[in-house]
Amino acid sequence: MLTTNSAVARRPHPRRWLLAAASLAFGFAVIQPAAAQETIKIGILHSLSGTMAISETTLKDTMLFLIDEQNKKGGLLGKKLEPVVVDPASNWPLFAEKARELISKNKVAVVFGCWTSVSRKSVLPVFKELDSILFYPVQYEGEESERNVFYTGAAPNQQAIPAVDYLMSKDGGSVKRWVLAGTDYVYPRTTNKILEAYLKAKGVKDEDIMINYTPFGHSDWQTIVANIKKFGSAGKKTAVVSTINGDANVPFYKELGNQGVKATDIPVVAFSVGEEELAGLDTKPLVGHLAAWNYFESIKNPSNAEFIKKWQAFTKNPKRVTNDPMEAHVIGFNMWVKAVEKVKSTDADKVIDALPGIEAANLTGGTSKMLPNHHITKPVFIGEVRGDGQFDVVWKTKGLVPGDAWSDFLPGSKDLEADWVTLKCGNYNKVTKKCGGNAS
Amino acid sequence: MRNFHDRVVALVFVVGFLITGATLVHAGAYEDALAGLTTDSFIDTADAIEALAASGDPRTGPLLEALKDQRLLYSAEAKKVFIKDPSDKLTDAATGEAVATPPSDIDNVRLNNRVRGLIDAAIGSLTLMANESSQRFDAAQAVFKSRDPAALANIDKALEKESDPRVKRALIEARAAIVLYSSDTTAEDKIAAIAVIRDRGDQDALGLIDGLPADLPPAVRQAALAASSKIQGNLALWSALQNAWYGLSLGSVLLLAAIGLAITFGVMGVINMAHGEMVMLGAYTTFVVQELIRAHNPALFDYSLVIAVPLAFLVAGAVGVAIERGIIRFLYGRPLETLLATWGLSLILQQAVRTIFGPTNKEVGNPSWMSGAFDFGGITITYNRLWIICFTLAMFVALLGMLRFTRLGLEMRAVTQNRAMAAAMGIRTARIDALTFGLGSGIAGIAGVALSQIDNVSPNLGQGYIIDSFMVVVFGGVGNLWGTLVGAFTLGIANKFLEPYAGAVLGKIAILVLIILFIQKRPRGLFALKGRAVEA
Numbered sequence: 010m011l012t013t014n015s016a017v018a019r020r021p022h023p024r025r026w027l028l029a030a031a032s033l034a035f036g037f038a039v040i041q042p043a044a045a046q047e048t049i050k051i052g053i054l055h056s057l058s059g060t061m062a063i064s065e066t067t068l069k070d071t072m073l074f075l076i077d078e079q080n081k082k083g084g085l086l087g088k089k090l091e092p093v094v095v096d097p098a099s100n101w102p103l104f105a106e107k108a109r110e111l112i113s114k115n116k117v118a119v120v121f122g123c124w125t126s127v128s129r130k131s132v133l134p135v136f137k138e139l140d141s142i143l144f145y146p147v148q149y150e151g152e153e154s155e156r157n158v159f160y161t162g163a164a165p166n167q168q169a170i171p172a173v174d175y176l177m178s179k180d181g182g183s184v185k186r187w188v189l190a191g192t193d194y195v196y197p198r199t200t201n202k203i204l205e206a207y208l209k210a211k212g213v214k215d216e217d218i219m220i221n222y223t224p225f226g227h228s229d230w231q232t233i234v235a236n237i238k239k240f241g242s243a244g245k246k247t248a249v250v251s252t253i254n255g256d257a258n259v260p261f262y263k264e265l266g267n268q269g270v271k272a273t274d275i276p277v278v279a280f281s282v283g284e285e286e287l288a289g290l291d292t293k294p295l296v297g298h299l300a301a302w303n304y305f306e307s308i309k310n311p312s313n314a315e316f317i318k319k320w321q322a323f324t325k326n327p328k329r330v331t332n333d334p335m336e337a338h339v340i341g342f343n344m345w346v347k348a349v350e351k352v353k354s355t356d357a358d359k360v361i362d363a364l365p366g367i368e369a370a371n372l373t374g375g376t377s378k379m380l381p382n383h384h385i386t387k388p389v390f391i392g393e394v395r396g397d398g399q400f401d402v403v404w405k406t407k408g409l410v411p412g413d414a415w416s417d418f419l420p421g422s423k424d425l426e427a428d429w430v431t432l433k434c435g436n437y438n439k440v441t442k443k444c445g446g447n448a449s
Numbered sequence: 450m451r452n453f454h455d456r457v458v459a460l461v462f463v464v465g466f467l468i469t470g471a472t473l474v475h476a477g478a479y480e481d482a483l484a485g486l487t488t489d490s491f492i493d494t495a496d497a498i499e500a501l502a503a504s505g506d507p508r509t510g511p512l513l514e515a516l517k518d519q520r521l522l523y524s525a526e527a528k529k530v531f532i533k534d535p536s537d538k539l540t541d542a543a544t545g546e547a548v549a550t551p552p553s554d555i556d557n558v559r560l561n562n563r564v565r566g567l568i569d570a571a572i573g574s575l576t577l578m579a580n581e582s583s584q585r586f587d588a589a590q591a592v593f594k595s596r597d598p599a600a601l602a603n604i605d606k607a608l609e610k611e612s613d614p615r616v617k618r619a620l621i622e623a624r625a626a627i628v629l630y631s632s633d634t635t636a637e638d639k640i641a642a643i644a645v646i647r648d649r650g651d652q653d654a655l656g657l658i659d660g661l662p663a664d665l666p667p668a669v670r671q672a673a674l675a676a677s678s679k680i681q682g683n684l685a686l687w688s689a690l691q692n693a694w695y696g697l698s699l700g701s702v703l704l705l706a707a708i709g710l711a712i713t714f715g716v717m718g719v720i721n722m723a724h725g726e727m728v729m730l731g732a733y734t735t736f737v738v739q740e741l742i743r744a745h746n747p748a749l750f751d752y753s754l755v756i757a758v759p760l761a762f763l764v765a766g767a768v769g770v771a772i773e774r775g776i777i778r779f780l781y782g783r784p785l786e787t788l789l790a791t792w793g794l795s796l797i798l799q800q801a802v803r804t805i806f807g808p809t810n811k812e813v814g815n816p817s818w819m820s821g822a823f824d825f826g827g828i829t830i831t832y833n834r835l836w837i838i839c840f841t842l843a844m845f846v847a848l849l850g851m852l853r854f855t856r857l858g859l860e861m862r863a864v865t866q867n868r869a870m871a872a873a874m875g876i877r878t879a880r881i882d883a884l885t886f887g888l889g890s891g892i893a894g895i896a897g898v899a900l901s902q903i904d905n906v907s908p909n910l911g912q913g914y915i916i917d918s919f920m921v922v923v924f925g926g927v928g929n930l931w932g933t934l935v936g937a938f939t940l941g942i943a944n945k946f947l948e949p950y951a952g953a954v955l956g957k958i959a960i961l962v963l964i965i966l967f968i969q970k971r972p973r974g975l976f977a978l979k980g981r982a983v984e985a
Contacts, residue, residue: 057808058803058808058908058909059808059909060909062808062809062810062907063809063810066808066809179563180491180492180561180563181562181563182562182563182566193954221952222952222953222954223952223953223954224953224954224957226905226909226913227953228903228904228905228913229699229702229903229953231695231698231699231831231834232692232695232945232948232949232953233953235691235695235829236949238652239652239688242652242653242655242656243655243656243659243660244656244657244659244660244661245660256810256905256907259810259905260903260904260905263815263903264831266820267820267821267822267831267832267833268822268829268831269821269822269829272562272565273562273565273566273569276562290812291814297560297561297562297565299562393560393561393562396519401559401560401561403491403559403561
């Protein structure tokens, strides 16, 4: 209300002041989001603490490196890429919460993350509900193909089955007795089911297979290693197939070394132990133990050498190692970038439909292709541990192996097929010709 | 005379020619075998090793040793093999001459497990008559494992010259292994061999007898069955002892973690949820000490644990006193608040360590005297576990002595039994409380030094031990050190005897259920403290 009092009139009018301040604030508010919209946000969902930090921390750094490299090339669609890092702390329900936070609150266009299958299973409902994209870079047990997930890690037919084939061959030692040792959660349980079915199909008897599960972070391996020694001295060549995950591997390998279990007697082939997990161990007692992956840092190749050089410069550590899940993120990121450039948008539905068929170079001299079942083609390598923590490749597949989401060795899944391009279904039953066939 | 002279000269010529011819032929076998090492194929390398071992050439031994140590290099173009000695000088493996400039495409001869196994077997049969008795023993064991029939002649030769009874026994066993699996030995020989192997009686012997093919004469098969069941009975006994040993070592770990808690919980009735973090602080102190030693005086590494123990005690003890003076002092008589406060404190301590040191695991090395194992009868004893058991018992005895014989111990016991009376006698109970808490935390710190050797050092280290510590203290009886000792070892042995049948996960669950049932019957634990005012 206006007053005619001269003293008051000389004072700045409260209502006008308010109006002016409000419009200024409104102006700022309008301008700020416009400035913020210049970046495309990329979510990074890896454990930075807890039992899985030993494996996942380096994947967070890999994503920061890839985003940095892409920004140096000018970003994507004319905008800079911005990483959003969260720490789900090896806590599986927290993975789902953090995924929701990344998609709803931070509005990321895509998420690169997860390691354990239980963390992936926890976030699946979130990605389905909020319709976002997850790139999952780690070898896993298969039996899954979701529309919103792209699996750049190995399916069992790209890691577990070739490893068992190698051990059964003459070069691998003609193994006749098998110990399947794993951590107690879905990935080792399902992989061991597949391997047990595969071994029995190859004629291995029940009494020649020993299966054993331990909790995450298990540190007292005395009894189990002693049992492995006992099982392995029955006169037939024995091998251990290890799906042990996280830092429980460190006391396991230490106990193997302490009890004198040499690789020439009982070799251990691991699916979740790479250069990163060996970095904190004295590997001299472990020389000769094996790992099966689709990439090793020691593979000599110009693209691998260039990647390692740039990575070590980025982390300012000339001793920093590279491993297979890192390569999976490299392939996945490059495929996502190509898909976004193809459809000129980061909209999840458009990118999901554009990804199958996209090709990206891998770091071992070949090219990876995204298949309709959301898996990729990968070569398979078997490596032996060296005294310096690196691996010597002792065997490899002749070409690329396409990832098979539904294992042919389990009764509930051999009739299932995943195809998101023509069939638009992740678990199509070939026998009943219906989508949503029963999985095991 | 001249005829005779000519004949002698001719004879000498012929003999000389034959000798050189023989050595040339011999040298040919060795050189030919070497060619197989230049093709970078595991199959060719395996064949080359077998040919080298069969050649009988004295240069084979050093060559195979070099191959095993990854000191053997090859050039595919020049088709030559080179040995690198520890001073990085190269010699040509065929001629023995030094090589000044190596070829440009020189690379290590690659190994895989199968090739390594062949090398071990070959070296074994070559070193049967080495100078060192330990080398001869290892060679005999290698032949026992490989059962190489070609080594039989060498074994017999070595047996004639052998004087060391341990090595002689091993050679006899190796000979028996070859005889048992050979296709041209009689049934009597085989039965005698089975008797020798049965007397050896270990896991390898059982595997040897169980692995025999089925198509053997019935007398041999019967002898094998009898020997197998005898060995199995023997091994079952040793296996029980081995489980008892594992139980003891697990019990010592539980005791280490719980004994500090027994003092704070027992003496003061304070539920300290941050106890696990005291253990973690001790482990990190070990890490820091090792880092400093690695940086400034690597020669002291083997003593790093000895240096770390008093430091860990002081660090954890100081933190314990600070906690007591700062938080616990205000919450006496309010167990729920103490529980909550110390739980929050444990989270703060974890995050503090995570911020200072980073969230990933830290590498704490084992000193050389804690690595490896030795065999005691039929059981394997690893050094690290043995040292931890000794250390735990020493610590327990020291603590008992402190409580029994020192003034501080006397005052602590007085305050536990009857606080009001102790105060009336002139004991400063507040000071005793702080010191007791500090002592309990300090002991937890020392436990952390030992635990850093067998577990991962991470900010979450304490979480794995807090539940177990409370279990032990409650089971053994609150406030009673002997109760904690008996409780810890009982739980350890029970867990290890359950584990082979139920697995690690179910074993732990079963132990928990058993404790709950036990507490229903005896709520005060195994050894309860008696006294009128103990409840106060």
